Amino acid sequence: MTIRPAAAAVLFLALAACGSAPALDPAAGFGPNPTLPEPQTSIFPRVNVAEAVGWPAGQTPVPASGFRVQAFASGLDHPRWLYRLPNGDILVAETNAPPKPEGKEGGLRAWVQGLFMKKAGAKAPSANRITLLRDADGDGTAETKTAFLENLTSPFGMALVGDTLYVANADAVVAFPYRTGQTRINAAPRRVTPLPAGRNHHWTKSLVASADGARLYVGVGSNSNIGENGLDEEVGRAAIHEIDIATGADRVFASGLRNPVGLAWQPDSGVLWVSVNERDELGNDLVPDYMTSVTPGGFYGWPWSYYGQIVDARVEPPNPDMVARALKPDYALGSHTASLGLTFGEGGLFPARYRGGAFVGQHGSWNRTPRNGYRVIFVPFVGGVPAGRPEDILTGFLNDRDQAMGRPVGVQFDAAGALLVADDVGNVVWRVTPAAKSASR
Secondary structure, X not given: OOOOHHHHHHHHHHHHOOOOOOOOOHHHHEEOOOOOOOOOOOOOOOOOOOOEOOOOOOOOOEEOOOEEEEEEEOOOOOEEEEEEOOOOOEEEEEOOOOOOOOOOOOOHHXXXXXXXXXXXXXXXXXXXXXXXXXXXXXOOOOOEEEEEEOOOOOOOOEEEEOOEEEEEOOOEEEEEEOOOOOOOOXXXXXXXXXXXXXXXXXXXXXXEEOOOOOEEEEEEOOOOOOOOOOHHHHOOOOEEEEEEOOOOOEEEEEEOOOOEEEEEEOXXXXXXXXXXXXXXXXXXXXXXXXXXXXXXXXXXXXXXEEOOOEEOOOOOOOOHHHHHHOOOXXXXXXXXXXXXXXXXXXXXXXXXXXXXXXXXXXXXXXXXXXXXXXXXXXXXXXXXXEOOOOEEXXXXXXXXXXXXXXXXXXXXXXXXXXXXXXXXXXXXXXXXXXXXXXXXX
């Protein structure tokens, strides 16, 4: 008997909706010591995708009490990541996954999962563009929106060092000359160093520069959930790379990080922090995504263990020596929240308690019932470390039919101290300010 692809998709969906125990309160998956239940495995992963529908006219996300939100820029094409230039201009990466190389598309399972990702708004062709947004009159809305760099390869992270702008494409870090105030770069890219690419199961490459401008740090996600495509495809992946700007020399700075996306320097300690998307298919409440300070040379468990030294029995062959090395992350961010964006509070516009704390963009689950994430949260820090429960900053991304009007990704403070949030389903960059203060600079 031959099963047609459409029928296979229906069967996959039916099976994926079965066999999972009730979920814990989502709050159990947050903090330095999250609840970690026994794993639940099944032949097919649970799928619970929020259909992407976009924002009705005049509707916005819901800010926390005491804050207001407005559209900083709209009509974008899958805006994912944000970067502020020294003159206050904002760069936004309009980007999506690159095509899979021939022979790396995956089988029926990958094809069906791709259908659900399309429903979630994650399978559109990439614009391969970085757009510049400028709010010259300070009214909280960008009146200038111009194509700054085009014909890139699924660009993501950006960092300016001196007069050179570095961009992390899906396959390489490239560099461009930059002049303050320019609204377009036409120069050809200079290739600094290649990055692991190929299948690019996780394709986003985040990027930050060291304070002295000598090094770049790049997040490179795994090529699989738990190494099922073979560990030869994982060389250099699930890691943060350190690149010497002068020579282009590249080394692994920290590893065992399944999908390290948000990279940011904590201002009080000067330590690099990262938000990490953990593995799937162990049930509604495993494994919590997390943020953690990055120990140079540290190993964080993937794929052999999670949350320190809890062994993932699915991974073959086992590696007890690597498990023994695994570090426990600092702070859990909830199971399947897809915590992507990470930045730390700065400036004087927000109340003082927010300075130095972490703002996290939670893109939202596609495989948990009930759904988790779909919000921007704040985690207070004291003395350079987390010191409290998460607080909602921006919610309301799901409508009353449980459809996604938006999904938050990158977060970044603007020159005035307002929080910007890239929404890749709503195609908007939102701007959050205290309601009691002027939204202008």
